[in-house]
Amino acid sequence: MSIILCRRRLLGTGALGAGGLILSGCDKLNANPAFRSALIEAGSWHEGAQRALGSGALAREYSEADMSPNFRVNGNTNPEDASYKSHAATDFAGWTLSVDGLVKRPLALPMTAIKAMQQRKQITRHDCVEGWSAIGQWQGPQLGQILSMAGLLPSARYAVFHCADRFGSSPYYESIDLVDAFHPQTILAWEMNGQPLSIGHGAPLRLRVERQLGYKQAKYVMRIELRDSLAGLFGGKGGYWEDAHDYQWYAGI
Amino acid sequence: MPETETALPKTASAEAAPPAPPATTPQSGDLVRRHRLSTRLWHWANALALFIMLMSGMMIFNAHAHLYWGEFGANPDRNWLTLGTGQLNAFPGWATIPSNYSLADARIWHLAFAWILLIGAPLYLLWSLVNGHLWRDLLFRRGELRPSHIWHDIKEHARLRFPTGAEALKYNVLQKGAYLGVLLVLLPLIILTGLAMSPGADATTHVSALFGGRQSARSVHFIVAAGFALFIVVHLVMVVLAGPFNEVRSMVTGWYRLPLDKGAK
Structure with a gap:
């Protein structure tokens, strides 16, 4: 039982630590040129998909x-x-x-x-x-x-x-x-x-x-x-x- | 939440075989295979994507913290929800990506990670139809939706009494409801309302009409996102209550130790 409690505490602390890392980590990644351009590249696939599926479509x-x-x-x-x-x-x-x-x-x-x-x-x-x-x-x-x-x-x-x-x-x-x-x-x-x-x-x-x-x-x-x-x-x-x-x-x- | 997929060890002569003999029934304390690879991969991809979508989505919402019903809606029009004030953002920096105000950067994240949900959800749904996961493990069985049965499960949950032994390998009715809700309601809605807000995708599909207009779709997008947030909170609480080490291990390695009966050993 005490082992489980220890594990629980460990996981709880880990989750809090991970939360903090995620927040500051995301800002660091946001400023990282390589990561940023990878995100921008993935975002630009929407253009390809929309052009492929409906380049002649009319807006309502x-x-x-x-x-x-x-x-x-x-x-x-x-x-x-x-x-x-x-x-x-x-x-x-x-x-x-x-x-x-x-x-x-x-x-x-x-x-x-x-x-x-x-x-x-x-x-x-x-x-x-x-x-x-x-x-x-x-x-x-x-x-x-x-x-x-x-x-x-x-x-x-x-x-x-x-x-x-x-x-x-x-x-x-x-x-x-x-x-x-x-x-x-x-x-x-x-x-x-x-x-x-x-x-x-x-x-x-x-x-x-x-x-x-x-x-x-x-x-x-x-x-x-x-x-x-x-x-x-x-x-x-x-x-x-x-x-x-x-x-x-x-x-x- | 305890979850199940592949319960009993397979017997060679499946058709005519009587119910699995007691010797091969997994017992409390046994380490058993539980989550197949596709489920584990999809789970962690979604865990990552949902956190990023929620956090970048909150930043996007900060750019115009009002919600409307109908086709149009802007500052002069009647909104049904306003968060934050002129001075204060609707969502604080510690909850958003990025943590400083930037609509442009939040969109870069949101539109990139949207692909994980956009591709993952239909693929997983299709694969779950093919491999039987959907009808074998997730769909409600006869009798499960009886109010008395649901009420019984609610009481068991409230008393923190979870199934033990082989019984823990089956989803209970509340779990099924939660997982089916995510797979068949929340995910399709978040994807469709997302597409509805994209002027290009909407021109091709006219999907915003399904929701009564673009601003209605934006409102539904927000409400469904709140539904995801609620699911994540309940899901994490249940994982902790059910034994976080065993639960996380089963979703990482696939192996799950069947819970011991209360008071046993």
Whole structure:
């Protein structure tokens, strides 16, 4: 009996010790570059699985009755940039979207041209990485239409969105691959819930890439750059949050 | 919790054989084979994965500590649960991975270790159907679900009277309920609600509709995670009460010593 009691005490002490080791050990592993990149690698298999199982799937679209009564704003809600502010003062009448990089015909599209293109209107769910969701209606031309106008060079692999907002000294940017760029629900929205996009929601143009999380929905889009690689651009990970905090570049999960 | 799988030593002529002769019935104090390799591997993989999923999951929850029912739900909307305050995180650093606030790092852990549950649970369920573990050891037998029988088992548990001898090789009705609950309810729900929250997986499967929307799925994910936490606590308490050395050994090596009758020797 005393042997059993000893064993019990030993196991109890062991469990407590193991608990402490787990906690400090996890933080050490979290900071260990090899372990961390192994975790990131395993996480990226979700991208492969989702691409293999449903690269053409459509995100669910909702009816007007399903919409959030109050769609909250998030991230940067009022860019400080002087040039942006002067555009805002004139309701973005002089805003142009540049499309350049690996394209046959670089474009400079004024807002009137973007609004005159064939439009797609969709009521979709915006899923923030933090966990909340809001449902709103978005309207704008399909990104694929704009990219086709510019004509992609065969080496183009990614569409990079350069934005007018910044965190500290880092400009906001995001990128998607061509599967998402030519997905029918990927649009450049200038209208939300039947109104021109508000500044808080990304006026005058924001990306909607519906099968990914909120941080991919770049606001204040000034320029779309077609690239063959994300390396060499800012932190090289394809987006502001990806560079700054190791958010997943593929934000379908 | 005492667990069972392969109880009696196999006899050569199984079909016509009468009940195993007393000589081959394991006795109190015998060391017997108990958990097969697949069970032991899966158990420890899950033990690791569940702790990491719970701890990184609590950190992810800290990023938005409100829960809602329905498709949408954000700060302006009516929530049914809020934990923590503006100043204080819902879950403290000693319980989370990492221990300092980082949604990004918690997601790196959570999405990597999710594979263990995502692959392990269906494989184990399938293997348990093939090798008979599910219907032989886990599914309820006739009469076991009688209220009087369940009540009897609850009383025995409350008095800390556990089966001894060969009887200890069979799951009792409460154990079966707990293990079936994990295998057939908690694990499938945690996987499906996890997929429902992934905008990419949800576009392909529309699985969030099963739960009445993404925010409902997120709420169910949280409740099921709490169910896992409760299971782990009860499971560990029962292991300690039933004899931790013998129980842990059986889940590591597969060998289990049949408990002695109370008062014997």
